[in-house]
Amino acid sequence: MHKSNKVALLIASAIVTAAGPAHAQSSLTLYGILDVFAGYQSAKVGGKNTSLYVLGNNGELTSRWGLRGTEDLGGGYRTTFALENGFDPGTGKQQNPYRFFDRQAWIGVSAPYGEMRFGRQNTPMFAWSGNMDAFSAATYGSGYNNFANWLARVDNDISYISPKLANTQLELHYSVGGQPGTLAGNAVYQAGVQTVQGPVYLALAYLNAANATNTNRVQEIMAGGNVDYGWGKIYLGFFRANEVISATTGNALSNPAGKYDPAVGPVGNTRGNYHNTYSLSADYRFTPFLTVGAGYAYIKDSSSLSNDASQMSGIVNYDLSKGTRLYGVVSRLNNRNSAQFKMAGASITTGSFLTPDGGQSETAVQIGIRHLF
Template structure:
């Protein structure tokens, strides 16, 4: 009996196996159709700095040696991925976290994914993304900046007053980027302010376009931020609208009461053999300052504070492994404060492997006039403690590793 039952069960098992195989075959195209990938990536940038003049008290300054993280490239780790939805359409995402190598703490105001956090859809007609993102001015001008190419954040424009070094990201943002048409692309972005009863309250909008073909790369951009102390600068953990979120740089931290901030910028690079020539221009306006003395406006400045900043730069690839860079920037604060900043930078970078390089950067800044706080302008290299006087220099030697 048992033998008969065992014998009769073989055809049944064969039928069941065939049924599962048929179902698997039917599902195979869908499995291939929905291919996806996730990539873990990151950069560690760490080095030692010497700074000639760091303010330690009223009118007092001393030189300083210290370790610092993320100067030429922000130290970071991230995840990026995509899923093929068919027809050339993909679901995409990026989660990216900045950190300080020396302390292990999170960057960008202690936010977990402070550098970027977005999800979206890409297609042959363009890409739509939603979340915390770079604005179009940063997307098109920042890659052309010496601070992105060779001088690092310490070589950015004073106080990063035009955000071309990407100090501030944009929350609650929807962004559309076109496909490339003969090297031409464009972007538009809108950030919801989230203020009940006011569509314009705390909103940010930005437009940008770029052209890259052959030796020429060009970018232009515009950004408008309402109540920038809260919407643009105030995204750190613990920040409030009542606190001054403009940072420690006296170049701009006296203008936190501005009703709005406008940035217009353009840049270009042109490659000639081993040399890359570049130029950047920006106009930044902090508009409708309150005029009342407060933590947001210590000098009681009213009206509009406007800065014009122009920069020229040269990068030269001496060998496949060794490159040099030089840049000069002039920033004029105009009638609001008569502040002027002149800044020069030099650099060298040596690639020792596919993922590791060593670099040397030197930056010197000289200030004159009156700064945003109503006092004699002090030199203030971006990201460093301001000087006690009108001149500050720094030299950095570092290692950068990408994974």
């Protein structure tokens, strides 16, 4: 063999040898969810008894596809990232046409002392709420989700996630407001802690968000958890928010602190007025594949309007496989005075639910299928 060919082979071998560990130290995962349901709702709308039959999307989980990855930097350090897009399987449309990666888009660095992330991220309240509800804080049947109206995710977010110590983990978040001359305008501050102690899970989260001029603030607190009694779980959930996040006419706000839809701003609030949501639910595993649950949720309006509401629901989950589930829900929501709370479930597209007239009740049935990949 010619000397130059031998040199080329040696160089090629060295490149292959060096590239092998590099590929082994990196990972990229494509994942996703498809969720479609048949739904029925009945309520008085516009003074008329109205029924709605739909083939809807995103009943138990929001349909999405995503990429997540890591690269091992050595010494216990890793680069991490996540990109996630929400969509409606029934139409193939993006859930939010004004942004492509509408759910998550962040990059981070993980180290032995914790992880720092930068970008659009889920809030601890959104990420942990399903652990406080037999309905996973979704479907028509989750009164906890229908009443609580927490902020799901935040733009321009800087977070610190601690290592687990005694099965306990801390999260701290600061979202940069980007307003000239102030660090507080349009900023969002969050703190949360969750722990698992034997059969008991507990979590506490707080959020404080300002509008662009720092003259009005969203304030939220979430607390709750569950206990595994062997054949299922019992769940408790509490959520408190001032009126800027939960208007007295119902779940009216879609945009606390301008962080969700840039075209919509916060609604006004009255100092001292709050909504408190209480939720109690439980499930029972008949088999490893079949689970039945029920729950009750109540929201108390502290304002003079007393626009309270309550909801009772039942759910059946049947797992066909590790990735595919059938689910069924039946639910009844009762509004009081002029309250207009509705059964919206997970990220259900407008047109897949009714908004009752003030003080009117609502009944719903939902049968769906979801697949994880």
